[in-house]
Amino acid sequence: MENTSDTNSNKAAGMVVAIDGPSASGKSTNARMVAAALGYWHVDTGAMFRTLSWYCLKEGVNPEDPAAVEKLCDQWPAELKAEQGRVFLTVDGYEPAKEIREESTSAIVSKVASVPKVREWMKLTQRECARFGSLVMEGRDIGTHIFPDTPYKFYLQASLEERNRRRAAEGVNEDLSARDKMDSGRKVAPLKIANGAVVLDNTGQTPEQSRDRILAEIQRIQSGL
Numbered sequence: 647m648e649n650t651s652d653t654n655s656n657k658a659a660g661m662v663v664a665i666d667g668p669s670a671s672g673k674s675t676n677a678r679m680v681a682a683a684l685g686y687w688h689v690d691t692g693a694m695f696r697t698l699s700w701y702c703l704k705e706g707v708n709p710e711d712p713a714a715v716e717k718l719c720d721q722w723p724a725e726l727k728a729e730q731g732r733v734f735l736t737v738d739g740y741e742p743a744k745e746i747r748e749e750s751t752s753a754i755v756s757k758v759a760s761v762p763k764v765r766e767w768m769k770l771t772q773r774e775c776a777r778f779g780s781l782v783m784e785g786r787d788i789g790t791h792i793f794p795d796t797p798y799k800f801y802l803q804a805s806l807e808e809r810n811r812r813r814a815a816e817g818v819n820e821d822l823s824a825r826d827k828m829d830s831g832r833k834v835a836p837l838k839i840a841n842g843a844v845v846l847d848n849t850g851q852t853p854e855q856s857r858d859r860i861l862a863e864i865q866r867i868q869s870g871l
């Protein structure tokens with residue numbers, strides 16, 4: 647896999663802010679806002695699993711067949727790109743930004759993400775993102791498996807009611823409780839609160855309030871309090 651990046655990026659290497667939590671817990675919004683505030687790269691690891699899921703559908707690979715998914719993951723023409731504040735995967739130079747949000751992809755992503763060799767590939771690739779500089783990385787296992795040594799670990803949560811409301815407002819009709827169960831119940835790298843993570847419940851909060859709490863916690867951790 648080759649990597650390309652903005653040539654004019656001045657982001658220094660080093661820090662990782664890990665943001666984990668269930669679907670619609672505000673990870674993407676908060677990770678994007680915190681990355682913008684700190685001048686770090688934003689990495690949406692769910693989008694990476696979704697990109698492979700989209701590619702399975704495109705190549706006619708059965709997501710219920712772990713051996714076939716593994717084989718595809720072993721050979722797919724994926725490449726990391728860092729542009730406009732984001733690090734993301736392209737396939738044959740194409741970023742399937744819209745397609746990965748479609749219901750067909752959402753329906754299979756938990757299955758694809760539960761294949762052990764897929765998780766191994768993602769772990770290596772997600773760690774490789776650090777070569778671009780400091781990161782705000784969101785996902786399910788960033789604080790537990792991908793960057794367990796970072797001191798900046800967050801676990802976001804919100805009530806199921808509020809999370810369903812958020813998804814509906816985005817025009818997405820999805821069974822979040824079923825996805826929660828799959829993400830938390832799988833054998834490899836299940837969703838759970840990392841040791842030392844700061845747990846923030848943002849039910850009823852604006853994205854700005856939630857972002858500011860994360861930024862304040864980062865400052866507190868930095869000052870060693």
Ligand code: DC
Pocket residue numbers: 669670691692693695696755756759784785786787788825829
């Ligand atoms: O955050 P999201 O809804 O885009 O994530 C899509 C799926 O990918 C979700 O069902 C769980 C999985 N995922 C994962 O297993 N590990 C991650 N680090 C990120 C996402």
